[in-house]
Amino acid sequence: MSADAPLPFQDDPRVAQAIALLDQVVADAGRDLNDVRAADPTKVDAYRARLEEFARLRAGALYYPYLATGRGHGPYVELADGSVKLDFINGIGVHGFGHAHRAMRHCGIRAAICDTVMQGNLQQADASVDLCRRLVELARRSGAAIEHVAISTSGAMSNENALKLAFHARPGRNRLLAFERCFAGRTLVLSQLTDKAAFRVNLPTDVPIDYLPFCDASDVAGSTERTLAAMRRHVGRYPNRHAAIWFELVQGEGGYNVGERSYLHAICAEARKLGIPIVFDEVQTFGRTTRPFAFQHFGLDEYAELVTVGKITQACATLFSAAFAPGPGLISQTFTAGTWELLAAIEVLDRMAAGNLFGPEGSNARLHARFAAGLERIAERTSGAIRGPWGIGGMIALTPLEGRADQAKRLAELCFDEGLMGFVAGAEPTRLRFLPPLLAIDDAMIDRALELLERAVGRLVAEFPR
Template sequence: MTPGRHRADAPDDALPLPAGAGSVAEWTDRYTHAVMDTFGPPQRVLVRGEGPYVWDADGRRYLDLLGGIAVNSLGHAHPTLTAAVSAQLGTLGHVSNFFASPTQIALAERLLALAGAPGGSRVFLTNSGTEANEAAFKLLRRHSDGARPRVLALEGGFHGRSMGALALTHKPAYRAPFEPLPGGVEFLPFGDTEALEAAFAEGGDQVAGLVVEPLQGEAGVRALPPGYLARARELTRAHGALLVLDEVQSGMGRTGRWFAYQHPHLGGGVVPDVVTVAKGLGGGFPVGGLIAFGPDVASLLSRGQHGTTFGGNPVAAAAALATIGVIERDGLLAHVTALGERLRARLAATGNPLVREVRGEGLLIAVELAAPVAVRVAADALDAGIVVNPCTPTTLRIAPPYVLTDEQAQPFVDFVAALPPEPVEETP
């Protein structure tokens, strides 16, 4: 048989399983015997998607307002994205990083331009957000040849599950099973400028860097207060420390700007030293990156000090370039801004007493509930055909595709409006 050709008489069991083969219950049973139990039983088994909708193995349709946790920026099966990935895979799928590809180089150039990075800046491409933050941690260790042992991060922050990224992540339940973690990380109260100033007042010359999310996603879509990042920039610059912004969830158009720090009320015009990205960058294809601002920062990780097998591979880079291209071509940044404003206003206007607050930026939105019933409410939403995420006991998070319309979003508004105003609290 000619290499690269598929036999026409290949047995059926050599082909991918049909999407609809088996019910949700059947697939879930198979899941429990084959997949490691790190996520718990799947809520549904999904077989296909289109735009902001997905279908399960039983044929039921759901409005996907979580978007793979802020990943599917163009929705499901976007024709431009699927065509770009298919075309690239049909040309050149993977090469090691001993070689470069035009898509890899072009993606790095696009990220530098979108971030407004100065001359001499460089990009390290990864497969995920946790890998991007892992690279950032290693970069901080290289700062001042490792002579700065302190790394500051914020309470409520989430930066990933690998050991370095986990060391930067605050949640004790995530950290405790894997301690001791890489040392030197200190957690400061979220958004507390006085605590930040105190941390630098005592041993500021020992601080390698400050790692923050401009908009915390896992903690309930919490934005840093106005002026915080500007003060952080002043303090880090004064003490020779680096300012690292984790935009894995909030970046690549999610908030209506390419990066959340580019909003005047969030970033105040700051120029960071490092920005990490992933999630929505590839529109559903795994890709991430670290953007190092300026030659001094970009040279901290030198040859042989870091690497990745799949990072920046031609297919991932093609997916990211296509995603960026569609966002620009279709004016999706403006759409995300306008739709996000309207959707937050409509959710708040339901007047349901269970809704304490609606907050967010662009299409990263939280509905804060007046009781710790988010898990049960999210389960009810799923039964009603809507995918949302209970990211805290009192918070529903949505991060829908940028292509969502007002009409498509309305069922969620109706669902929130119809929530029982005095639900029975969940048992811990």
């Protein structure tokens, strides 16, 4: 455990003993969770009934019939029907350590003996200071002018706070620039920003969004020109009305479309010239490229002024430069993060720093290369039934068949049935994507995932003959 300030009872030997005992319990429980497993037929009916009850209670079925027992081991997770899945989506990129990892458990145990569950506006744990310092130092590592952090409860809340800071710093502006296919979260404003009409049915659209085409990797120069022209058109039509330009440097929900360095630099430079604040939404990309932040991967440090992180960081946050420091009361929350989340966030950052994730030869890049080579082999053996890969580092996607939504969804279901968990992304084409547990992955797990995927693709091809 690595918070810098001493945690309560840190040196009490009884705590160390208790942790050792609990580790033993969990290790015993997870010993047999080393591969996928089909459901136990004696549990299936009760499991279905619980899922149906849950669907009634939450007014909709879960995407996957996934109710976990709490037992897990690395990327393997046991569901309450007795099945074991190879989890390569991890709550959409949240569980960097996979399941039942001792480092995360230790954070939980340490947090459990702290006095309160939650931290918030009137009270903060000592560890909050350590988390904020780490995030700022990490963001500034290659020159970004980030100075401040607001810890928050979700990616959406971090994005909401970034927007508030941008609007606050540009009084009188009411519009935003964003990219086609972007996703920013599900608050009222973020539903407007997100380029998906289905996510804002009957909701107000009072913050006007002007969309730009995202980078087209097959024509970077042309797409740079087209995006710049669109930007100038929007800004010409509404001068001094844009409070921010919203970037996902690698589009996540939009289908794992990767920005290209020269394109991103050109658009950021234009935004800076026009005085439009730049937001890098790194809720999905953080930790997954060759650098901790994707803006560092693309060398965009000079433009990093409002940056959000979430998911794999456990606690979410908005990072910002001095120019965006808020007036009192603009940003405040009863809950900023649970104590466990704070400690877990520190642990994740420290493990990332100590590990070998980053750099051109780092484990993120190797993971991508191995997965991509496997996808190519599957494509060859199935006469091109899948295409790709898309994404970068620890974000990997493929397009099945013609990329129709029903085909991608069916492939996700077939993978689940085979024991592999991924998730769809994008529209026209819709893809299947994977977010493996970066801090708990090895080659054997990737190879196992590829085997299961290949079986699922075989079944998909049989269902959609070409």
